[in-house]
Amino acid sequence: MRFVEPLYQQARSMWLGFIDMLPLLVVALVALLITWCVSAILTVVIRGSLKNARIRRSLRDLFISLSKVTVWIIGSLVAVTIIFPSLTPGKMLTALGLGSVAVGLAFKDIFENFFAGVLIMLRKPMRINDFVECEGVSGRVEQITVRETYLRKTDGQLVLLPNSFLFKNPVYVVTDLAVRRFDLVVGVAYSEDVDRARQVIASALEKVEGIDQQRGIEVYAREFNSSSLDFTVRWWAESEPIHMHKSRDRVVTAIKYALDEAGVEIPFPYRTLTFKDPLSLTSQRDDTPWR
Template sequence: MEFLNPLREQLQSMWLSLVQVLPLLTIALLVVLITGILSRVFVGALLRSLARSGLRPALQSLFATLLKVTIWLVGLLIATTVVFPSLTPAKMLTALGLGSVAIGFAFKDIFENFFAGVLIMLRKAMRIGDFIQCQDLMGKVEHIALRETYLRQTDGQLLIVPNRLLFQNPVHVITDRDLRRYEIIVGIAYSEDVETARGIILQAVEGLPLVNSAQPVEVYAREFGSSSIDFTVRWWGKSAPLDRHQSRDQVVQAIKAALDKAGVEIPFPYRTLTFKAPVPVQTESSDAAPQ
């Protein structure tokens, strides 16, 4: 079986090479293990320090992630040079530089989301717990990661949004302030007195529990509608979505009850039908004999 001699020699050579490199592999594994321990220790210490500083949670997560990535890059670089002594850090950086263009095209979306996440975390406008709206997306910010943001929608569903979308499009931070101004339109009949109706609406809205008393309630005659004189009613309430619905519900009920009590008509749309020719109308006598 002499034809197997080359194969046997090759296997022996591979085994000897493995035995020679085994101590280096062991050292590299120890370096990786130490890197993991150092990463946990330093990141934990950084998070505790940042928590005492009162920094925003998004920035705390950003700094912790950047420190973790830096430690792991240094650790893996050391482990690689231990296993492959001829591969110096300078050569590795050169190889990364040559391949950066190809890597950039291959991971374009990932890099865009990464840098967008960093910039979003640095911004003060959007915080954890805020309700935001971006295009057709709306929800409560639960977590901001480096590549995506987690939104909890009002129906309970979790929405994962790429950071690039939030960075490149306008974002409405609904709960940036505790109070928001709301408005509805109320119509009264043309036969009603405008100033009287204005006073009734104003009195009905002022003093409601969900209407902020520190801000004035505003009632403006808006326009001549098709069936009514319309008023714009404005008030301030809490900015969360549930508070908005509750406040609007309370205001609508109070205005309707006050206008009904005062006898002020809230008209519905009228329709007047005209015909080119007279329409014959047949009437049936009440004393007609039954068939």
């Protein structure tokens, strides 16, 4: 029985302490209930305010989540302060500050992608269904979240790019405009007339379907290559990937037919070798009869 008495006294002390703290617990629960009500009302208000705004759904949900988290943090701090009066808001904020630094270092990449995603959503450099290219990765934008962007490649594969990757590197929005410019290098033999070859190429493009004739067709003599005189051919067509390939196919085919019909030579690469000293050649003849 000697061991029972101390346990009884300890349990009684804890029970009396709980009874003394019961009013504070009730007040803390009321504070949490008020926090829940404020969070619900704020969610309805924000959702109604952003309903007609031209903003992505994922960004709208992010604003709602951040507002709810903020309200609950404040409400929890108030409830803890009520239960433990010695724990002042200053001490709690200091502890939260130190904790946030540790969490920030541990989850650096996650927060980096998060803030990059928020900035991408706010700035709207690209839209859903845009075709983009970034550091050798290309595809159509299917979804943008706060952490990653979903790209569907032309071969059907799905690529998930971290938003920090898109934020740090150049992104080419191929379909930002309905049409885009294409370049093609065409070589003709040095024996051909430059002006005539230029005219044949330009006339061939005027008949190609799908080219934006209002933006004009450009044919410029570019450089003296090893076996040909090269022209740069420029035209405008639809920027969608499927139309890009079709347009280039039609242009190459039309130029080939036009140059062949006009008798303009498209030279094969060849190389002429010269020797400083004359070569000594010997011939050997085998008179052995065939059997």
